[in-house]
Amino acid sequence: MEQRPLAEAAGVGKYYGPTTALHDTNLTVVAGESHALVGRNGAGKSTLVSLLTGLQAPDAGEIRFDGESAPALADRDAWRTKVSCVYQKPTVVPELTVAENLFINRQPTGRARSINWRRMRADAAELLDAWDVHVDPDARTGDLTMEDRQLVEVARALSFGARFIILDEPTAQLDNREIDRLFARMRSLQEAGVTFLFISHHLQEVYEVCQTVTVLRDARWIITAPVAELPRPALVEAMAGDSAAAQTAVGGARTAVPEDTPVRLTVRALAGEGFDATGLAIRRGEVLGLAGSSGSGKIQFAETLAGMHRPASGDAELDGDPVPFGDVRAALDAGVGCVPRDRHHQGLVAGMTIGDNTTMTAMDRLGRYGFVRADRRRSMARALIDRLDIRTEGPDQLVSDLSGGNAQKVVMARALARDPRLLVLINPTAGVDVKSKESLLARIDTAREDGTAVLVVSDELEDLRRCDRVLVFFHGRITAEHPAGWHDHELIASIEGVDRV
CATH class of the missing domain: 3.40.50.300 (P-loop containing nucleotide triphosphate hydrolases)
Structure with a gap:
């Protein structure tokens, strides 16, 4: 029996003027699987995640969940029931307890609409137990390990009803033992009906924990295949490009x-x-x-x-x-x-x-006793401007007026000034x-x-x-x-x- 798609991106594109962030990209994530999304930096992964989570609307194509069109961007409550993303940097509030983070902005209330703390702790304990997350609801979240903070975010997402979780570089700040435990939890959650989109720069992790992989390159979809049927050299070639073998530095x-x-x-x-x-x-x-x-x-x-x-x-x-x-x-x-x-x-x-920006690291060369000679500063600045070919009206122009390329040349000039x-x-x-x-x-x-x-x-x-x-x-x-x-x-x-x- 053909498995049903839980989340789909059908021919989606995102454009910023002449810049193509994503073009005619397809992604189909089947319920209950761990689906890897890989590609070099700039391949379009982050843009696709922003479309799948409703942070942006696609300029072309469509996002669907369970075969139905995605909610309107403004309907954040509806999006939370469909999908959630656990980013590389946790979004929990470290000074709050685990229970407070789990129910932030939706705390159970009692009389006079005051927070019912006892009920919130009990609800948090029940939620954590239901998803087998072994964390004390009263613990300060900032004191948890990175691994446990991520699991708290997963539990919070599941509490909204979402069963599609995007993990964005979840192992980047974990050691090997924490990675093993995270993967064990992912497998356990899969068995309980949770679906993952797993984004990682470490391809051996894809082979360890995922069943399907999609490759993006240069803002375009390249291939989707079962992990077991795609040899590692072939996966690398898909990320690097067909001509990679012929490219020499x-x-x-x-x-x-x-x-x-x-x-x-x-x-x-x-x-x-x-x-x-x-x-x-x-x-x-x-x-x-x-x-x-x-x-x-x-x-x-x-x-x-x-x-x-x-x-x-x-x-x-x-x-x-x-x-x-x-x-x-x-x-x-x-x-x-x-x-x-x-x-x-x-x-x-x-x-x-x-x-000022180009010479600030070399002030001791522009005068004595803490005084800066304007003529020396201007002379050094002009020499650096010529050396880096900075397109400017002159040393007195505000650096905020420059293009990105010329601004970066100013930073390079300052590094070379001494x-x-x-x-x-x-x-x-x-x-x-x-x-x-x-x-x-x-x-x-x-x-x-x-x-x-x-x-x-x-x-x-x-x-x-x-x-x-x-x-x-x-x-x-x-x-x-x-x-x-x-x-x-x-x-x-x-x-x-x-x-x-």
């Missing part, structure tokens, strides 16, 4: 950094939040790439080297001098330049000019146009020629092609190394944790 023809080149950065057993016991070395003039999924630990590691975090253990040296941790100003003084991952919140001061010995670039071309991207990546080649050690952390394969080698982070550890000349499918297989041997 630009760096393949580049002369490798000689082994006798002095080491500029040495990292020994560095461990912190999101990564564990990491060691590496970067030579002068070498560009090292870090790849991995969003929860792999690569960004936290890079931010630690840039002075944003203090590690739990380990150390690093730059030309033999200790790298200061937990102090961005000290890291700058030590010779570390950084392009942070979010230019809007970490990289720019919107109310200041381009000149002639750093180590340049840390985190998603350096995110959200910029093609021409700006090429200009920004060209700065990597210039830094290499100057003898700078460059660390490129990126989700974009094009960014990593400029690297002499790429290290892959997986669950907080370096698990693979790819020299220049790697193929897309090889790197993607390492990022997704798939053994292609």
